[in-house]
Amino acid sequence: MEQTELEEFIESIRSSDISGECSVKRALDVVGGKWKLNILTLIVQLDTVRFNEMKRRLYGITNTMLTNSLKELEADKLIKRTQYNEMPLRVEYSLTEKGKSILPVLLELSKWWKQYTTDI
């Protein structure tokens, strides 16, 4: 990241152009909630995952939360739902390009947090 870009970011905050701040909040919402990060993590691990396999691996999650979280992640286009009309029904979830593209940003968050917990 360039230094000037950060300065522009800070300047856009200073000059009350809160669009920058809003986009941050939107981005936070996308991966917010109790289970979304776990779901994304699981899909990264397995590449494509079925509903019940998620339910088994995400220990403690309920049908409701898994369904809702998947719907929101799909609505935000981080994951892709593929339904195969076999018998029994088979549905697979995988990351979209957008979903993959947020991983580096999550890495930055992780690095930031680790830096200030090991240093102190």
Add this chain to the structure above:
Amino acid sequence: MEQTELEEFIESIRSSDISGECSVKRALDVVGGKWKLNILTLIVQLDTVRFNEMKRRLYGITNTMLTNSLKELEADKLIKRTQYNEMPLRVEYSLTEKGKSILPVLLELSKWWKQYTTDI
């Protein structure tokens, strides 16, 4: 950011080392909630801010939420509280180095979100 670092991040996710994922969640919590980003933004704008000035500028915030958010931000060491024992009481809030250091990460979040809302 280096490509190898991202690959290591993904690999650490794949290999079930969820410490990476947890640190992401902790980082998200630090700036989560309804008002914390607004508070940080305001402090960036004004450098040092007093309690009631925040309350005036953060339109709609209540005493409770402002107090709680400030306490949490201070506990997470993103902001610093300085009390001057004058009459009447004066308290000023400002960013710590840790608080400043998260701004580039928030910029990345902002850039990520903007990329995928203008492109589509």
Add this chain to the structure above:
DNA sequence: CAGAATCCGAAGCGATACTG
């Protein structure tokens, strides 16, 4: 001025039973 205390409604989340 800078909060603390209390009460209340809304939202998030969980448990269970049921369905195409």
Add this chain to the structure above:
DNA sequence: CAGTATCGCTTCGGATTCTG
């Protein structure tokens, strides 16, 4: 198999009043 529907609990946030 992959969900939906319903219900209840718990947490979050808002409104108001009070205090050092």
